Structure formats: C-alpha cells, structure tokens
Amino acid sequence: MLTLNINGASKELDVTPDMPLLWALRDHALLTGTKYGCGMAQCGACTVHVDGQPIRSCITPVGSVAGKAITTIEGVQSTAAKAVQDAWQTLNVPQCGYCQSGQIMSAVALLEKNPKPTDVDIDQAMGGNICRCATYPRIRAAIHQAAKTLG
Amino acid sequence: MSIINLSRREWLKSSAVAGAGLTLGVYFNQALAEGAAATPAAAPADAAPAAAAAFEPNAFVRIAPDNTVTIISKHLEMGQGVHTGLATLIADELDADWAQVKVEDAPADSRYNNLFMPMQLTGGSTSIANSFMQMREAGAAAKAMLVGAAAVLWSVPVGEIKVEKGVVSHADHQATFGELANLAAQQPAPKDIKLKTPDQFIYIGKNNLRRVDALAKTNGTAQYTQDLHLPNMLVAVVAHAPTFGAVVKNVDVSAATAIKGVVEVINIVNAVAVLANDFWSAKQGRDALKIEWDESKSFKLSSADQLKLYQELASKKGAVAKQTGNAEQALSQAAQVLTAAYEFPYLAHAAMEPMNSVVQLKNGTCEIWNGDQAQTIDQIMVGKLLGIDPKNIKINTLLAGGSFGRRGNTNSDYILEAVRIAQISKREVPIKLVWTREDDMRAGYYRPYFYHVLKAGLDKDGQLIAWQQRVIGQSIVANTMLAGMAQNGIDPTSVEGSGGGYAIPNIDIELHTTELGVPVQWWRSVGHTHTGYATEVFIDELAVAAKQDPYQFRANLLANQPRLLGVLKLAAEKAGWGTPLEGKRGRGIAVVESFNSYVAEVAEVTVRDDGTYTVDRVVVAVDCGWAINPDVVYAQMSGGVGFGLSAALSGKITLKEGKVEQSNFHDYTILRINQMPKVEVHIVQSAEKPTGVGEPGVPPIAPAVANALSAVTGKRYYTLPLPNQV
Incomplete structure (x- = not known):
C-alpha cells in the first residue's frame, strides 16, 4: 500500500513502489485522463504535475512521488489551467484528443513559469508532446490566446 | 447543380x-x-x-x-x-x-x-x-x-x-x-x-460551432477503449512472434505466473497472452515469459532484398490497369524521354492510442468495446471465429485515439486476438487487450512498401505526349473478405491516382502485385500516398525538362479539369507563386484528387548551409464541394499536412531478416511542434455535393516539399522518406 496525494486528496493505492505512476493513476486511482502513448517518455501523453513540475508519469516510479503533490488533468484548476482549457475549447484544438491531456498539462506548466512565451519558448516546452493528428498550429495559437487572457 | x-x-x-x-x-x-x-x-x-x-x-x-x-x-x-x-x-x-x-x-x-x-x-x-x-x-x-x-x-x-x-x-x-x-x-x-x-442554413457552412467533443477532450473525461474499466475486468498483454508467421513452439510460464497480479498465461498459437488484474502486472508477466518460437514458415526477407526483388519485377511487364492510346509508340517518337524510379517504405499508422479492445464472452454471447471503424466486418470475422450469428455480436463503439485506417482492419486482427484470448481462457469476465507501443509498431498492417518506375515523353514543343507507370507492391485487399475488389489482377487501391488528372494522350499504367508475409493495410489516403508522390514529382521534373514553370505546365495539362485547375490556381495565387524568394529558399507545388476531393498545396522551404532544411509555410487550396464545417475542413487539411509531412521527413518501417527494426517513437519519429510549418487553408466556395476531407489533405504535401527542395538544389528526390540533408 502506498499513500499518494492526488489532486489535493490523499489516496491509498495497492501498488508496488516500482509501478510507473501512470499505471497507478490509470488502473488503481481510476483517473484515466492521463494517457499511455509510449512508455518511454517519448510522446508526453502521460504528462502530469508533481509539485507543480511537468513530468512523464510513464517512467516515474510511483514510490518516488509518495508525499508529493500530484496533479492530473482531472484536478488541474489553476488560473492558467482554466485559461488553457478555455482556449483549447474555443479554438477547437483537439482532433482525436488522445494526446491533449498531456499537451494541456505541458502548456499549463509553461504558462505558470512563463506568462508570455514566445514561439521558441513554446517549441521548447511542447517539443516533448507528440500529436499524431498534428494539431500543433492550434496548440500554439491556444497557448498565445491563454497567455493573453492571463494578461 | x-x-x-x-x-x-x-x-x-x-x-x-x-x-x-x-x-x-x-x-x-x-x-x-x-x-x-x-x-x-x-x-x-x-x-x-x-x-x-x-x-x-x-x-x-x-x-x-x-x-x-x-x-x-x-x-x-x-x-x-x-x-x-x-x-x-x-x-x-x-x-x-x-x-x-x-x-x-x-x-x-x-x-x-x-x-x-x-x-x-x-x-x-x-x-x-x-x-x-x-x-x-x-x-x-x-x-x-x-x-x-x-x-x-x-x-x-x-x-x-x-x-x-x-x-x-x-x-x-x-x-x-x-x-x-x-x-x-x-x-x-x-x-x-x-x-x-x-x-x-444556420450551422451548415458556418464557422460558429464548437466541436461537440472539445470539452471532454480537454478535461480528461473523454472515454477511449484504453480507459474502460468494467467490473472484474482483466487486462491482457501479449508477446507477439518476432517474425511474421512464426508460431509458439514452447513457452515457460513459471517466472510470469510468479508475478503478483498475474492470473493466467494463455497460448493462442501465434502469440502468448498474460492475463492480470492490471496493465503493469500483465506487462511484467509478458516480459518474463520464456518463449521458443517456430520460425520455419515465417517471413525472413530484409528490406534490401525486397528492393532487389521489386527492381527485378520493374523490368517486366505487369497487369494492365489503364491504357489510353499507344504510349510505347509515342515514346519512340518523343523528342525527350525521361525515366525515374521511386521507392516508398512500409509505414506504421502509429495512432497515439495503441490498438486495444475489450471483449466479454458470456453465456454464448459476445460483447465488444472498441474504437470501431468497421463494425460489419468485425461482426462477420468474430462471428466466424465463435460460430455466432454476426448480428448477435454486440459492438459498443468508443472514441478512437487516432486510427488513420488502422482500426478498419479487414482481418479484424487485434479484435480477433482479444476474442481468442477470451475464448481460450473460458473466463466470462471482460478482458481488455492492451498493446504496448512496441507491440503496435511491430504488428504489421502497414502502408505497403511500393516501388514505381516511370517513363514519359515530351515532344519538341515540350508537350507531354506519353506516360508509362509501372507500380510494384502488395495488395491490401488480397486474402481478405474484400479480395473481390481486385479484378483482372488489379487492386484499384494500388494504382489509384497514377498519372493524376493530366491530359496525356498516351498512357500505360501497369501493376505487379507481390505476395509477401508482411501484413498490409490502408493508411490515410491509401494508394494516393505513393501514386501522388510519383506522379507529382515526375510531372515537376518533366516541367523543368520542358523548360516550363511547374505551375503553368500543370495548368496547361489540366485545362479540362476545372476543379483540379481551380485548386491549383487558388493555391498558387495565395502562395504568391512566381514572386521571388530570398536566399536558399524555394517553393514546390502539387495537386491531387483523392476521394472525390481536390487539393493543391504549395510548400515553402529553407535550406541551410549544412543541407538541413525546414518547411516554413504550406498553402492549401481544397475543393470538397459544400463545406459543412469549414473549421473542421481547416483542421483536417492542416492535420493532413502534418501527418503527410511526418511520413515524408522520417516515416519508415524497415525489416532485417523479417524482424521489424523500429519499435517506438525514438526510432519511428513523428513530426513535432517545432517542425510544423505555418499552414494556410483556402476553401473553394462550391455548391457541389460535399466530399471527404479526412484523407485528401495528405497526398500533396510530400511531393510539394520534394519539389520545393528541388527548386533550391536542382536535385530530384526519388526515395521517401526524404534525406535529412539535401
């Protein structure tokens, strides 16, 4: 049994410490918004925040994040998160949508650190997130729009 | 009308x-x-x-x-x-x-x-x-x-x-x-x-609608097959054979069954499945299996051998797919004859959601949960396996995390795998088959490897008078329930789009259909993924040989194709075709009709001093008849450009003695945000019937980029993916 702090609540999960956080979230906490895409930190579909930092949950042993604040797409609630989700919806960013939880978590983390990102900043922060539908132009536009909303 | x-x-x-x-x-x-x-x-x-x-x-x-x-x-x-x-x-x-x-x-x-x-x-x-x-x-x-x-x-x-x-x-x-x-x-x-x-109309043709799935796809609530959790459900992770066609000779399950959470190991002949209470246990169990495979009948060729085989076939006459006039004779009278050979690799769909399916067999009934692209085919295939009336196979369709054709498999491959696991296990609980990225990448059902040889003749005035195109590749319908689509040795999906819509008085299109052990399938825009490239790159080369502007050369040959000509003109105009570009920059154009829609694309590239390059801007013109949701048309064109560009720049599945060499996104790389060009989409105002937009944005991008690179370097690019340095 491991105790995790997920989206502000304490949860006891019957998992071994070496299980990747991704699968503890998906199969044990039943938070399926965080996606499996590659299992080797190549695609970013599994991005969540640990103590506010974006991390790839597919290669993060769940034991290493016990006691830390884990935030998933289901629980992300900051002002930046709201602005990002609004922009994503207004600009119709998602196509298949499978990668978008990870895209949004990366975008929120970017804006929380850098409220006025340039295109180069966006390339760097979002370069680890693959979108097979290539929604990239709208992802970029939505990040700029969210930044504008945040003032 | x-x-x-x-x-x-x-x-x-x-x-x-x-x-x-x-x-x-x-x-x-x-x-x-x-x-x-x-x-x-x-x-x-x-x-x-x-x-x-x-x-x-x-x-x-x-x-x-x-x-x-x-x-x-x-x-x-x-x-x-x-x-x-x-x-x-x-x-x-x-x-x-x-x-x-x-x-x-x-x-x-x-x-x-x-x-x-x-x-x-x-x-x-x-x-x-x-x-x-x-x-x-x-x-x-x-x-x-x-x-x-x-x-x-x-x-x-x-x-x-x-x-x-x-x-x-x-x-x-x-x-x-x-x-x-x-x-x-x-x-x-x-x-x-x-x-x-x-x-x-209040919504049709307007840009005033939010996608119905925009909210669920931005707050984590969208339900894909991968996300399904049903009471008592078990997860299956499989060990697939190392080569296509291999079968299990012997399996040692002792280490796998010792893993906490593993419930059972099931041998389904061409794979071994580990059933467990969750994915991670099942995967650890799968990785702990010791399997001896019988590879005596499996496919063992390497990609280099395949190219040789196809080149040999290319020298022989194939089945006739299309014949107009007398190309052979016209070529003998041509002032200039050009030849070219093009090579196209196998391509994986690599949808973000690796293939998966949930199956429950209970009291003689079968229920399936799946991002299902071909329900009737899946009902028939599953019904055949289980001896159940297909109509009684219940399919619950869920959102799919991409497909690009993969989930419309004419052999219902991954669904049948899940059903066989459920069938052999005799457990009446829901079983979720989950493929890892590596399983998905190596399971075959690729866009087939193709090889084309082309020969064309220009008369003394630079008029295109003859076109011969010999296409070599596997049929995606052969040995499936759609095999009847191939008539007189021609699978239409192998040759569709060859020669484009150009007015050429003498045309020969021929096909050699090969039979290899690598499973193949439709991949977003199907035959046009290769015929569009060969045709549009060769046309460009012919234009240069005829000392004509590549846009004008096409326009002259499309005088009787108003919709192709319409998008060609629109893309050229919006892209500023003919205006000078500074430095080592170039433009390329391509126009392809596919699935009754017409798309032209102009790509702008910049070549750096070390030969690496960027695709900076793509201008798309599309005629899809009445555009129901212009915003979706934009998204599909832009997405089609990105999907096609990904393949053009790096998409390649290769084989070494039958083994697939790629496994995940580090060696089958996908286009990333920094590589995505600016995309402008112009929709032709039309009162014609609406036609599709999911696929037609894909075919023109690879030839448009190749032609743009050629405009800078003067070299031609006959192999996809394109080189990293030109």
Whole structure:
C-alpha cells in the first residue's frame, strides 16, 4: 500500500513502489485522463504535475512521488489551467484528443513559469508532446490566446 | 447543380461515383453472400418505435423531456470531426440550439450502414458525403413532428409555427423541444420531408460551432477503449512472434505466473497472452515469459532484398490497369524521354492510442468495446471465429485515439486476438487487450512498401505526349473478405491516382502485385500516398525538362479539369507563386484528387548551409464541394499536412531478416511542434455535393516539399522518406 496525494486528496493505492505512476493513476486511482502513448517518455501523453513540475508519469516510479503533490488533468484548476482549457475549447484544438491531456498539462506548466512565451519558448516546452493528428498550429495559437487572457 | 433538389436515390446515384466506396460496396456484396452472413440492406431513416421517455423520430435523433437532443452517430469519431459534422447536419434542419446537442455512438446495426457500401464502416473519406441527405432528412423529419405536435397542442396551423434554436413558437405560445417530446412521439412520420434551402442554413457552412467533443477532450473525461474499466475486468498483454508467421513452439510460464497480479498465461498459437488484474502486472508477466518460437514458415526477407526483388519485377511487364492510346509508340517518337524510379517504405499508422479492445464472452454471447471503424466486418470475422450469428455480436463503439485506417482492419486482427484470448481462457469476465507501443509498431498492417518506375515523353514543343507507370507492391485487399475488389489482377487501391488528372494522350499504367508475409493495410489516403508522390514529382521534373514553370505546365495539362485547375490556381495565387524568394529558399507545388476531393498545396522551404532544411509555410487550396464545417475542413487539411509531412521527413518501417527494426517513437519519429510549418487553408466556395476531407489533405504535401527542395538544389528526390540533408 502506498499513500499518494492526488489532486489535493490523499489516496491509498495497492501498488508496488516500482509501478510507473501512470499505471497507478490509470488502473488503481481510476483517473484515466492521463494517457499511455509510449512508455518511454517519448510522446508526453502521460504528462502530469508533481509539485507543480511537468513530468512523464510513464517512467516515474510511483514510490518516488509518495508525499508529493500530484496533479492530473482531472484536478488541474489553476488560473492558467482554466485559461488553457478555455482556449483549447474555443479554438477547437483537439482532433482525436488522445494526446491533449498531456499537451494541456505541458502548456499549463509553461504558462505558470512563463506568462508570455514566445514561439521558441513554446517549441521548447511542447517539443516533448507528440500529436499524431498534428494539431500543433492550434496548440500554439491556444497557448498565445491563454497567455493573453492571463494578461 | 443544386445540392438541395435531389431525391435520395438521385443523391446516392450521383454520389457513389467510381471511387473506392462503390467498388468496395459492389464486391463486399459478394463477400457477404459467400459468408452467408448478410445483414439486411440499409433501410435509411426507418422509424424506430418511440420510447415512452423520449421522442425518437428515427434512428439518428432522440429528444428527451429534459430538452437534450441526442444525435446517434453511425460513424466512428477518430479525430476527423465526424461527430460534429453529423450533428451539424441534423441540428441545422432541426433548428436545435447547439448547446442542447449531444452525440452518442450507434450500435452495430444495418440501420447505421454507410450508404455508399452495404456495411457499417467509417472510411474512404465518405462519412459526410454519404450522410449529407440522410442526416438532414432525419433532422427535418424530427422538426416536422415537433411542429405537428405544437399545432395540435395550440390548435393552430402548422404553417404559422416557427422553430428557432430549440424553441417552437406561435404568437402567444412557446415550447421547448423537451416539452413537446412526448406529444411529438405520437405524430405520424412526415411523408414529404421539406429540406432547407442553403440561405436558411444556420450551422451548415458556418464557422460558429464548437466541436461537440472539445470539452471532454480537454478535461480528461473523454472515454477511449484504453480507459474502460468494467467490473472484474482483466487486462491482457501479449508477446507477439518476432517474425511474421512464426508460431509458439514452447513457452515457460513459471517466472510470469510468479508475478503478483498475474492470473493466467494463455497460448493462442501465434502469440502468448498474460492475463492480470492490471496493465503493469500483465506487462511484467509478458516480459518474463520464456518463449521458443517456430520460425520455419515465417517471413525472413530484409528490406534490401525486397528492393532487389521489386527492381527485378520493374523490368517486366505487369497487369494492365489503364491504357489510353499507344504510349510505347509515342515514346519512340518523343523528342525527350525521361525515366525515374521511386521507392516508398512500409509505414506504421502509429495512432497515439495503441490498438486495444475489450471483449466479454458470456453465456454464448459476445460483447465488444472498441474504437470501431468497421463494425460489419468485425461482426462477420468474430462471428466466424465463435460460430455466432454476426448480428448477435454486440459492438459498443468508443472514441478512437487516432486510427488513420488502422482500426478498419479487414482481418479484424487485434479484435480477433482479444476474442481468442477470451475464448481460450473460458473466463466470462471482460478482458481488455492492451498493446504496448512496441507491440503496435511491430504488428504489421502497414502502408505497403511500393516501388514505381516511370517513363514519359515530351515532344519538341515540350508537350507531354506519353506516360508509362509501372507500380510494384502488395495488395491490401488480397486474402481478405474484400479480395473481390481486385479484378483482372488489379487492386484499384494500388494504382489509384497514377498519372493524376493530366491530359496525356498516351498512357500505360501497369501493376505487379507481390505476395509477401508482411501484413498490409490502408493508411490515410491509401494508394494516393505513393501514386501522388510519383506522379507529382515526375510531372515537376518533366516541367523543368520542358523548360516550363511547374505551375503553368500543370495548368496547361489540366485545362479540362476545372476543379483540379481551380485548386491549383487558388493555391498558387495565395502562395504568391512566381514572386521571388530570398536566399536558399524555394517553393514546390502539387495537386491531387483523392476521394472525390481536390487539393493543391504549395510548400515553402529553407535550406541551410549544412543541407538541413525546414518547411516554413504550406498553402492549401481544397475543393470538397459544400463545406459543412469549414473549421473542421481547416483542421483536417492542416492535420493532413502534418501527418503527410511526418511520413515524408522520417516515416519508415524497415525489416532485417523479417524482424521489424523500429519499435517506438525514438526510432519511428513523428513530426513535432517545432517542425510544423505555418499552414494556410483556402476553401473553394462550391455548391457541389460535399466530399471527404479526412484523407485528401495528405497526398500533396510530400511531393510539394520534394519539389520545393528541388527548386533550391536542382536535385530530384526519388526515395521517401526524404534525406535529412539535401
């Protein structure tokens, strides 16, 4: 049994410490918004925040994040998160949508650190997130729009 | 031609032109007859009995007393926006408020067949094209019944009742759809359905709609097959054979079964499955299996051997796919003859959601949960395996995290794998088969490897007088229930688009169909992925040889193809074709008709001093007839550019002694945000019937980029993917 702090609540999960956080979230906490895409930190579909930092949950042993604040797409609630989700919806960013939880978590983390990102900043922060539908132009536009909303 | 005044019959007749849709339909009938598994032909918009709780005027609309309008989608939403598209058609004719509209997936049932083919299938970019009239009629019929109910309730003439944004009104009376639902259910279905004229459209053709799935896909609540958790469900992770065609000789399960959470190991002959309580346990169990494989009958070629084999075939005459005039003779009289050979690799679909499926076999019944692209085929295949009437295979369609054709597998490969695991285990609980990325990448069903040789002749004035194209590759329909699509040795999907729409007096298109042990399948835009490249790159080379501008050369040859010419001109104009670019920059153009839509693209590239390059800007012009959701058309064109560019820059599955060399996104790289060009999309204003947009954005991008690079370097690029340095 491991105790995790997920989206502000304490949860006891019957998992071994070496299980990747991704699968503890998906199969044990039943938070399926965080996606499996590659299992080797190549695609970013599994991005969540640990103590506010974006991390790839597919290669993060769940034991290493016990006691830390884990935030998933289901629980992300900051002002930046709201602005990002609004922009994503207004600009119709998602196509298949499978990668978008990870895209949004990366975008929120970017804006929380850098409220006025340039295109180069966006390339760097979002370069680890693959979108097979290539929604990239709208992802970029939505990040700029969210930044504008945040003032 | 007006799109409004056609009867359904005329509509279907005029829509099902000689594209893949029709051919698929015709030959699938044979397959159905042979399999004795025919589902009855579609009875479009036939009335389902009205439930007490909700108003269900037909199979596609349900209006609940709580004022929700539920659209039942017969097509899989895999990113292409079809849930939004079908809802747009119904909501417009119904005059619903967009905010009250929800979409759910239809069950597997012949009422939900694709009207261009006698089966339920999402593919060939036909969804909107086949549904355009059907969905509008469904919405209009529902509206007529709501109005009829209001007329009875208020004792006023039908003709005086107004419907606007989900509210029915007359002078002092007003009611929501929900308030009228029960009464409307008692109204007779209208005999003559009156559709709107285009000036009355409120959603169709407008850019005022949010995608119906935008919210769920941004807050984590969208449900994909991967996300399903059912009571007592087990997860299966499989060990696939190292080479195609290998079978299990011996398996040592001791280490696997010792892992906590592992329930059972199941040998399904061509794979071994580990069943566990969760994915991670199942995967650890799978990785701990010690399997001895019998590879005596498996496919063992390497990619280099395959190229040699194809080159040998290229020197021999193939089956004739198309013949006009006498190309051989014309070539002998040509002032200039050019030849070229093009090589195209196997390509993986690599949808973000690796293939998966949930199956439950219980008391002789079978229920499947799947992002299902071809319900009728899957019912037949699963029914055959289990000895159950296909109609009784229950399929729950869920959102798909991408597909690009992969989930419309004519052998139902991954679904059958899940069913076999369930069948052999004899467990009556739901079993979720989950492929890892590596399993997905190495499971085959690729866009086939193709090789083309081309020869063309120009006369002394630079006129194109002869075109020979010999295509070599595997058939994607061979040995499937759609094998009948191939006639006289020609699988139309292998050669479609060869030679483009150009006015060439003498043409030979030939095909060698190879049989290799690597499973192949349709991949977004199918044959056009390679025929479009070979044709458009060769045309460019011919233009230069003829000392003509590549745009003008094409335009001259398309004088009798107004829609191809239209998009070509529009793209060139918007891209500033002919205006100078500074430094080592260049433009390339390509135009391809696919799935009855017309797309031209102009790419701008910058080549750096070290030969690496960037694709900076792509201008797209598309003619897809009446654009139902211009915003979705933009998204599909832009996404098609990105998808095609990904393949052009680095997409390549290779084999070494039969083993697939790539496994994950580090060695099968996908386009990333920093590589995505700026994309501008221009939609031709058209009153023609709507045609597809899911696939047609893909074919022109690779040749447009290659031609742009050639404009800078003067070299030609005959192999995909393109080199990293030019």
